Each structure stands twice: as C-alpha cells, then as structure tokens.
Amino acid sequence: MPHIPDPDEDDDLDRAPTPKPVHYAEQALLGALLLEPARLADTEPLIAQHFNSHTHAMLFTAIRTLPPPDPADHAKDTAWLNTVLNHARPHAPGLNASYLHALIQFCPHPKHAAAYARMIRADKARRVLCAHAERLASTASDPGLPNPVASVLGMTDDIGRVLDSLAEQFAPHPGSFPRTALPPEVPRQASEEDLDEERLLLATATAYPAEVPHMRWLTEADFLLPLHAALWQAITALVHRGGMVDPVTVLGEAQHRGLLTGTLTPKDLMALVSTPAGSPEYWGEKILQRALLARAQTVAARITTYTDDLANTPHQLITGSRRALADLGSLRTRWTRATAPQHAPAEVTPARRGQPPRATSPPPQPALLSPRTHR
Template identity: 60%
Template sequence: MSQPTDPYEDHLDDLPPARPVHYAEQALLGALLLDPHRLTEISDLDADQFGNHAHGALFQAMRTAPLPNPEDHRSDPAWLNTVLDAARPHAPGLTASYLHTLIQVCPWPKHAPTYARMVQADHARRTVLIHAERLVQTTTDTTLPNPAATTLAQADTLGQFLDTLAGRFASHPGSLPRTEVPATRAGQRGEEAIDEERLLLATATAHPAELKDMRWLQPDDFTLPLHAGLWQCLSALVHNGEPVDAITILWEAQHRGLLADGLDPRHLIDLLSTPVGSPEYWGERVLQRALLGRASDVGTRIAAYAQDPANTPHQLITGSRRALADLTALRTRWTRSASPPRAPRAPRGPAVTRAGPPPRTTAPSARALR
C-alpha cells in the first residue's frame, strides 16, 4: 500500500544547486571565524555585497565586534558567541552549528582576500544586471513625462557604476565577452511607430524647406526600410535643390529601387499626401523612438553579459562599455534636435572703406557746443 504524500513535505531535492559564490562566501566567513584579524585584509568589502543575507549579517557582526586576542581566541569561543548574538536579530536562522560548518568548509584561511574578491565580483555582476534591467524598463515606461531624458539618465548611472568597477578589477587579455545576444530591434516595430513615420514623410513632403534643419534625423532611425528609403529620397531632392512633391519623390524612389518589390505607385503617392503638423515634431517623435529602442537593445545586451557567469568582471565591464558606446551617436543627435534654435545674429555695421576715416559715432565735444 502506497504511503500518502504529505502536502507540507519539503522537497529539498527540487532546489537548484548553489552557485559557486555561495561556497566562496562560506569559505570567507569560515576564514574570518578562524582568524578574525584577517578582517583588516579585506577592508573594502561591504556586508551588502554578499548574495546571502545571513552571510552579510554575519559579516557585519564581525565588523562591529571588537577583535579578540589571537591566543585567547584559539581556546575560547567567546568572540564567536558575541558575533552570533549580534547577527541573529538580522538573520534569525543563524545557529552555532552553522558557524562550525563555515569553519569546516574553509580550505585555507590565508586565502581570505581571494574569497573576498570572488564575493565582490559576483556582487558587481548582480548590480550591473539590476542597472541594465532598469534601463530596459525605463524605455518602455509610458508614464514618464520625459522618457528620453529619464532613459539617458539611467544610462549615465550605469556608465558611472562601470567606471567605478573599472578601478576595482584589473584588466587582462581576452577582455571581450563571448555571450551571444539575440537581436531585439525588430521587436520595436508597431502601428504607432509606423504611423508617425508616415506622417513625418507626408509633412516633410509638404514642407521640404524645414528638412535643412533636421540633419539630426538619419535613415537608420526608421523602423521600416521603405520609410528609410523615402527619407533618403526627400533629403537628396532637398540637398540638390530639386522640386519636392509626391511625384518627384516617386520618381526618385524608382531610381533607388524602392519599387522593385512590387510597391504600388498609387499607394506611395497616397502615403505622401496626408500632411499633419510640422516635420520637426514628427521627426523628434521618430528620433525619440529610435533612441528608446537603441537604449533597450543596449540594456538587453548588457543584461545578457551579466547573466552569463562565464564572463569575468573585466569582460563584463568592457562589453558593457562598448554596448553603451553604441548609444552615444544617437544621443548626440537627440541633444541636437532638442536644443533650442540659435538666435539670429545682429546685423553688422556699415563697412569701412580705405578711402577715408570711419564715420563719427561719438558725441560732439564740449567746445563744439559753446
């Protein structure tokens, strides 16, 4: 007869295996419990850098408890009891037996600084992942009043953290991560994005003179290749001083091969014949969408680097910095589009000829007024 299954039974075998950093934290704490004076060798390690909360609480208790006399510590567990009592309010699951387990699993107490660097490296990886995920979430937050500025601020925060990490971890050969990151840009397409691009093309066709001040918008900013090609047609006609309307753009599109896929010319003419608003407004909308899409791609790539445990801290830093660099050019163009137009220069004064002295502009002298 089969035994009934206890619904409250703990299925410990179903738990995922502990990650390597768990054993590094245990080895570090065991080394410090054996030789508390090694705390001075890892002064740059903080309690919040531990992945296990109980381990961090125990480490913080070690930091706050006065160091024992080395000779007394070998035979007296008083310091261990002090540390345990200080850590238990923050981690009630800690027991005296677990402290003995930490001591037993430590291979070499003299390797404590190395164990500490392992803990710091894993904390750096987890923190980069948090920043990258926040960057991705910011790009899709529709409640933000200024999504572009908020996204760029989050990218700056991530970049500053990477700069801080660069000073903590030494560089070494083979610094590029080999993590494969799937392309995500295609997923940014949507009806709203396509509609905004169509309105931009139609409005720019109606007001082509404004394109001279919109060099900050590039074909790569469009989600559809057809729209990018039509923007190139518009820009070329304006640059060459040619007349711009739906028919001239259609002719230019034919020369550029945009009709080769069976596009109906009537459909293209209709697309370019419904202007609304100003080209600059729709151009900024298209550029902002491109900026948010690029930032999302960058955050996704950095998150993939951080989730790959095969990457060393230096590989993570280098790969993440290169990913952020892909946002720089687009960010520069966005800043240029959002900057106010320059005020017109004041008219110059009349030119001075060499034939005679400059005209008198000062007030007459007192003698002349007498």
C-alpha cells in the first residue's frame, strides 16, 4: 500500500503537539483545491477567516484570489502552483513548494472538498463561541469595571447573536442536545465585605420594613450565607403578613423557623438585625448584582465545557449554549425590575444613617456569622 505523506513530516508550519481534526481537514481541503481548483465552488461559504492555521488561510486566500488555471494546462505543469505559492509566501514566509506538493498528496479525495469545508466551518464556530465565553467569564470576574452588570449583559447579548447566526448556518439534527458531562458548580466565595452587605440588608430591612414589599426581585438564592437567606425569608414573611417588624419580632419569627441554635443565640440574632445603614434596596441591589455576576461565570464555564468537547456538533453547541444562557434569564429579569427608575435605590446618606457615610466596613458582627461557621 503506497505511503501517503503527511505534510507535518516535511514541514513544521503551524505544527501543534497534538493536531486536532480540523488541522487535517484544512490540509485535505487545500490539497483538493491545489489539485482541482474548480472544487473551490464546492466550498462556499468558506472564507479565509474560518481557518485555524494562518498559513492555511493565506494559501486559501491565494487560491480564491488568483484566476483558476485551464484544467488541461494544470495537469501538465506546476505554473499555477508556483503562482499560488508566490502570492501566499509574503504573508506566510515559511511556506515552500514541498509543502504544497505534500498537501496535494495528503488529500484522500478531492471530490470531498465540500465535506472538508464543513468541518473547517464547524471548528471555527466552536472557537468563536469559546472565545465569547472566555470574555464573558473574564468580565464577570473583573472587580475593576465601573458597571459590571451592563458589561456582562451586553456580552450575553453578543453570545445570543452569535448563536442566532450559527443556527442559520448549521441545520438542526436529531439528538441535538450535547451529552457533555458538566463540571460541578464551584461554590461561591464569600468575603467579609460581601457578608457585611448581607448583614446590613437584614438590619435595614428590619428598620425600614415598608421598603421590603418593593424588593420581590431579591430571592433567598441570591445570598451567600444560608443563615442570611433564612433570616431574609423570616423578615419578608413578617412584612407580607402585615405584622409588626423590629428586632424582637424578627427574633420571634426566627425562633418559629428553628433558626436559633447553640451557636446562634437570641442576643446574637438581635445584634445582627439592629445595626441599620442606608436603605434595604441599596444593599439588596449589591447582593443581586453579585449573584448575577456569579451566574454569568457559571454560564461561561458551561459553554466553554461544551466547546471543549470535540464530540459536540455545531447544533449541539447552539442548543447547549442557549440553555446555559436561559439560566441567566430570571436573574436578568429581576435585575431589570430592581434597577427600574421607580425603584432606584436610596444612597447611603448621613440623614439616613444619622452619622457620616461609612468609609470602612460596618462594625464586625458576632464571629458565629462568619462563612466558616455557617455553610
């Protein structure tokens, strides 16, 4: 059986330690086009930007740019191949004639050019989607952004548009949901500042319960500490029942809900809900923002996991990514409600607090409320 030379054996252009399938699809397609230039018509709508290898993209550009040779003349000499090489070499200096001939010999069947082109386009879709997910993860975890939620939501919109575009390019098929096993969610990390904000919400909600009915956009799942989530449920239950709300009544509600334990005493709980600062909506928005950014990181991780699994077809990537984005939908809706003009949060002002605005964290709460005690 004759040996089919591998271009990698003779040339180190764009060599990867472990080439992915698209590497061979690109080689096979270019070999088909160099051998039978008329096959270019079978590759639409492939463009140079779809290629993973810069060298291969430059070769494809040269093939598309130059007039095709006469088939009879092309079968007799290498004049057109030399022209292609001269056109591409300024943009890919390492390119040489032996690489072009190796590509021709590597191509199994020139008539399969359309299939090779589809493989290249599919891999480009994977890389584009992965790049968007990586940018989303980076943005959602960047503490220096002035308006992180707006940036994150803008990026999710971009991903949605990418998915819509890909859906027009790749037809659906049976079994379109990816079977990729997703990694377990990473537990959200709670800094002392984050926990301070949750404590301040509970205290200000107790002090100003009239604002709580406007905060249906905040849910228990948004909290980092389960104890804080349970106390928020207790306070909102009192408010919605029309009961009187103060530290003592919150204590009573917490008792009925079984929240008092050997480590959480009545005195500790009273202290927790007795140090208001600012308004409930102000702190609630900060908690909701943190939850939204954490969910965006989870969405980005899911999409990246899908794109890393080469078994997924483009349509499986589209379906899985859309479901991942949908998980952010409810949080996005609640954020829109929270930040609507009629519910703009009050700033932390001296009039509200009875003292100058806080320059540092509020007084420390009992040690039993640290994330190490209640998880």
